[in-house]
Amino acid sequence: MALFGSSSSAAPATSSPEQQEIKTAIVKQLQAEAAMANARQLIGKVNEHCFDHCVPSPGSTMTPGESSCLSSCMEKYISLWNVTSKAYLSRASAERKNNGIDTIAMNSLATGGPAPQSSL
Amino acid sequence: MDQTLDISKLSEADKKELTQFLQNESQKSAIQQNVHHIADTCWKKCITSNISSGRLDKTEEACASNCVDRWMDTNLAVLKHLETLQRQ
Numbered sequence A: 001m002a003l004f005g006s007s008s009s010a011a012p013a014t015s016s017p018e019q020q021e022i023k024t025a026i027v028k029q030l031q032a033e034a035a036m037a038n039a040r041q042l043i044g045k046v047n048e049h050c051f052d053h054c055v056p057s058p059g060s061t062m063t064p065g066e067s068s069c070l071s072s073c074m075e076k077y078i079s080l081w082n083v084t085s086k087a088y089l090s091r092a093s094a095e096r097k098n099n100g101i102d103t104i105a106m107n108s109l110a111t112g113g114p115a116p117q118s119s120l
Numbered sequence B: 001m002d003q004t005l006d007i008s009k010l011s012e013a014d015k016k017e018l019t020q021f022l023q024n025e026s027q028k029s030a031i032q033q034n035v036h037h038i039a040d041t042c043w044k045k046c047i048t049s050n051i052s053s054g055r056l057d058k059t060e061e062a063c064a065s066n067c068v069d070r071w072m073d074t075n076l077a078v079l080k081h082l083e084t085l086q087r088q
Helices: A017-054 A064-099 A103-111 B012-046 B058-087
Strands: none
Touching: A017 A064, A017 B012, A064 A103, A064 B012, A064 B058, A103 B012, A103 B058, B012 B058
């Protein structure tokens, strides 16, 4: 997420060890929850699309063909996700730079995603 | 988490730092949500033949990349047109 800089800023002048600990714990917990939510979304989509694609008519057992299709499909979906992410970030950054448009907030209207708290 | 996280114990500077962190995370999560949605749409449009490899072939990759750009064009066009409708 190089586009928006690193998420941790410079440490403030003075914080007691206890304060530091609380802060670190909050940050860690939020990051873990965000990563989990992201993974859950991805798993859900992979499951949906690959089941659709690889198991068109469910039989009494999973065939070897279906299994190998699922493995390829999974990898392909993740590749597609990565290509999408890269293309999306580069376009969003270009729109911001050239036209001053915050496309991320606008896109959220169409994707049903959370509206970002503010543009940074 | 070991103990309850008492935010009231934090200094103003810490709170400010956390607020900044939250804004970044919120932005990141909005981006990820948008990417999930677009990848879902572009998968349907670009992956139409039998899947024989885990890698994207050249056509699929080009399709995905175009798909993102055209999706963005569409989103901008829809919002722009909506604006003109509102003014009427």
